[in-house]
Amino acid sequence: MSDSPQPYRVLARKYRPRNFRELIGQDAMVQTLGNAIRRGRLAHAFLMTGVRGVGKTSTARLIAKALNCVGPDGQGGPTIDPCGVCEPCTAIAEGRHIDVVEMDAASHTGVDDVREIIEAVRYAAVSARYKIYIIDEVHMLSKNAFNALLKTLEEPPAHVKFLFATTEVNKVPVTVLSRCQRFDLRRIPAELLAAHFAHVVEAESVAAEPDALALIAQAAEGSARDGLSILDQAIAHAEMGEGAPLVTAAQVRDMLGLSDRGSTRRLLALLLEGHTGALLGAVRDQYALGVEPLSLMRGLLELVHAVTLVKAGRDISNPGQSAEEREALAEWASQLGFAPLHRLWQLLLKGHDEVANAVLPIESCEMALLRVMHAATMPDPGEIARLLREGAPGASVPALQASAASGKSVSQLPTSFEDLIELLYTRGRGQLSQHLKDCAGLSQFAPPLLEIRLTHPWHGEGDFFREVARALKDITGVTWQVRQGEGPVAPTLMAQEEQQREDIRAQIMETPVVKAALAAFPDAELSDELEPWSAER
Numbered sequence: 001m002s003d004s005p006q007p008y009r010v011l012a013r014k015y016r017p018r019n020f021r022e023l024i025g026q027d028a029m030v031q032t033l034g035n036a037i038r039r040g041r042l043a044h045a046f047l048m049t050g051v052r053g054v055g056k057t058s059t060a061r062l063i064a065k066a067l068n069c070v071g072p073d074g075q076g077g078p079t080i081d082p083c084g085v086c087e088p089c090t091a092i093a094e095g096r097h098i099d100v101v102e103m104d105a106a107s108h109t110g111v112d113d114v115r116e117i118i119e120a121v122r123y124a125a126v127s128a129r130y131k132i133y134i135i136d137e138v139h140m141l142s143k144n145a146f147n148a149l150l151k152t153l154e155e156p157p158a159h160v161k162f163l164f165a166t167t168e169v170n171k172v173p174v175t176v177l178s179r180c181q182r183f184d185l186r187r188i189p190a191e192l193l194a195a196h197f198a199h200v201v202e203a204e205s206v207a208a209e210p211d212a213l214a215l216i217a218q219a220a221e222g223s224a225r226d227g228l229s230i231l232d233q234a235i236a237h238a239e240m241g242e243g244a245p246l247v248t249a250a251q252v253r254d255m256l257g258l259s260d261r262g263s264t265r266r267l268l269a270l271l272l273e274g275h276t277g278a279l280l281g282a283v284r285d286q287y288a289l290g291v292e293p294l295s296l297m298r299g300l301l302e303l304v305h306a307v308t309l310v311k312a313g314r315d316i317s318n319p320g321q322s323a324e325e326r327e328a329l330a331e332w333a334s335q336l337g338f339a340p341l342h343r344l345w346q347l348l349l350k351g352h353d354e355v356a357n358a359v360l361p362i363e364s365c366e367m368a369l370l371r372v373m374h375a376a377t378m379p380d381p382g383e384i385a386r387l388l389r390e391g392a393p394g395a396s397v398p399a400l401q402a403s404a405a406s407g408k409s410v411s412q413l414p415t416s417f418e419d420l421i422e423l424l425y426t427r428g429r430g431q432l433s434q435h436l437k438d439c440a441g442l443s444q445f446a447p448p449l450l451e452i453r454l455t456h457p458w459h460g461e462g463d464f465f466r467e468v469a470r471a472l473k474d475i476t477g478v479t480w481q482v483r484q485g486e487g488p489v490a491p492t493l494m495a496q497e498e499q500q501r502e503d504i505r506a507q508i509m510e511t512p513v514v515k516a517a518l519a520a521f522p523d524a525e526l527s528d529e530l531e532p533w534s535a536e537r
Helices: 028-039 058-067 086-095 110-121 143-154 190-202 211-218 224-237 249-256 261-273 276-288 292-310 323-335 338-356 360-375 381-390 395-405 417-426 429-438 464-476 492-510 512-520
Strands: 045-049 098-106 131-136 160-166 180-186 440-444 449-454 482-483
Touching: 028 058, 028 180, 045 360, 058 086, 058 131, 058 160, 098 110, 110 449, 131 429, 160 440, 190 211, 190 224, 190 360, 211 224, 211 417, 224 249, 261 276, 261 292, 261 323, 261 360, 276 292, 292 323, 292 338, 395 449, 395 492, 417 429, 417 440, 417 464, 417 492, 429 440, 429 464, 429 492, 449 464, 464 482
Parallel strands: 045 160, 045 180, 098 131, 131 160, 449 482
Antiparallel strands: 440 449
């Protein structure tokens, strides 16, 4: 009688790491563990934390192997490179070792479950070097269960090791965290995942386009298990040809409901150019192809983020990026300022949240993109308030929109000599501003013409009139004429302020109350400001 065929094992189980060399993306943790084992500085409790599928439970099993491995000859000790052939290694790999106990805290949350562990740790290991307890999703234990475990966790017998794994370390009590050696497993970079998937498809005798593996790696979001599950589905979805199945990028996009990057770039271009009809048509075309509205919004968010990174000078190129995409990102980065990019991001993020919770996703997507189109080109609230306050002479709405799209602030010409001085001060020309206020009498003010006469010479660098003209051009973008006034001039602003103070003082001195006070106290004086009270008075 022939043997029955072996049941199919999904890739996520078939390609679990069997040793630390196969554990991808966690080099820092492996190095720390290796040093601890070689130096005999082993903690009694380890806590592995990280997002789903990065290898927390697999790492716990590898640590159990590393601590209990005896080598092919049965004489070895703890090692960071377990042999995988001795009885402890094979039994742990198959999940049948009597001294390595795995417990799912999600289904064993109570204090009674922990009490069984507390009772069992008193007894020595049956056949292994260490009795090891692997508790997965440890954050699911109840408060009483954690409290019952604390004493044993702090002072366990020498033959016992605890290995905890959790995706939500913030739910683990601090009293437990302080008793464990913690390892934060990182999200696995997409490049490493794609390379890993390439080895997997080769071992499975399957062909796959590099772009397809890159799409799967991006969809996995740093999780090897999620990526292998998607790859398993993609292989099943692939068409059978004369040879091996071929996984293509187009098939992966269809399977995951993803928009291709070229379509996303065209959507962003239509969004920025303000083509309402074309934008709505492109959205509906993507929807008809099976692209989910939420995926569409996410693609636009990723694209705006990429443009912002290029604008900030960061190199985000990768082998899978097309020349067209690099050119488009560079062009947008040169045309858009940080302010409109930030505004685009905020508007798209709000739209993404609305689509995620919407009863009508595609309709919500369309409305969100229309809002982005009409709001992203508007000046920010602070700029609008300033323009309304100043009257915005000569500033048209198209000019404001063009300014907002370029990321440059709208600089209106000052409407008075006082505003000009204030403008210079607020834009970092304090020395010029102060000299104009204290030592310049105004002869004529007709922007961009300024005629003044100095009461005191300028002691700064360069010719004063030329320096003022240069500063005003830098600030307003308009060429100014600043020259010596020939006719009568007004007093300097400082002299005008002093005269105003004298006038106010004279008015106060003429009030009946002050006259009465001076009559009662002939030696009293009217002070411009109050002095601090002194204890010596």
